Amino acid sequence: MKKLILIIAILLISTSVSARQSKEDIINGYRAELEKCDQNRKQTAHEAYSTKDMLHSTYDATDCYEALIHKIIAQQYSKRAEDHKKALDKYILNARHIEGLVYETVDACGTTGCGTMNVVVGQTHATNKAREIVEDYLRALDNNLSD
Numbered sequence: 001m002k003k004l005i006l007i008i009a010i011l012l013i014s015t016s017v018s019a020r021q022s023k024e025d026i027i028n029g030y031r032a033e034l035e036k037c038d039q040n041r042k043q044t045a046h047e048a049y050s051t052k053d054m055l056h057s058t059y060d061a062t063d064c065y066e067a068l069i070h071k072i073i074a075q076q077y078s079k080r081a082e083d084h085k086k087a088l089d090k091y092i093l094n095a096r097h098i099e100g101l102v103y104e105t106v107d108a109c110g111t112t113g114c115g116t117m118n119v120v121v122g123q124t125h126a127t128n129k130a131r132e133i134v135e136d137y138l139r140a141l142d143n144n145l146s147d
Contacts, residue, residue, distance in 0.1 A: 023145040027138055030072060034134055037064035041127070051116040058123040065130040066092060072137045076145075088133065095126040 021029075041061035048054040066088065073084040103122035104114055 099126040
């Protein structure tokens, strides 16, 4: 009976220790996923030949970054996940809108706008903002997670 209790205790201790990841492992895992988003973004942007393809490349990259942020939120901010996700979704939508305004409606463009390339430039900047949010979350985790 004592042996059984000792074995169960050892299993429980070893399971809880192995189930926990170090801060470094957690952040490195997220960074690896961020790198995958970056690589896919670079590849699809390189392969884009039309404005439509370029826009889809920015949208796909933003979606990748957003999915990663949602994963971080779900795993690291579970008590406030819904608040974070709603705020994030609004932020990305507003970033797309604001960057569009910045690049497409400048007075120098006149009443017809500056053309489709400015749409791509604006959306690229919005995608960069989504990526920055991933970096913000990773910095916060680096500061707050304990080893």
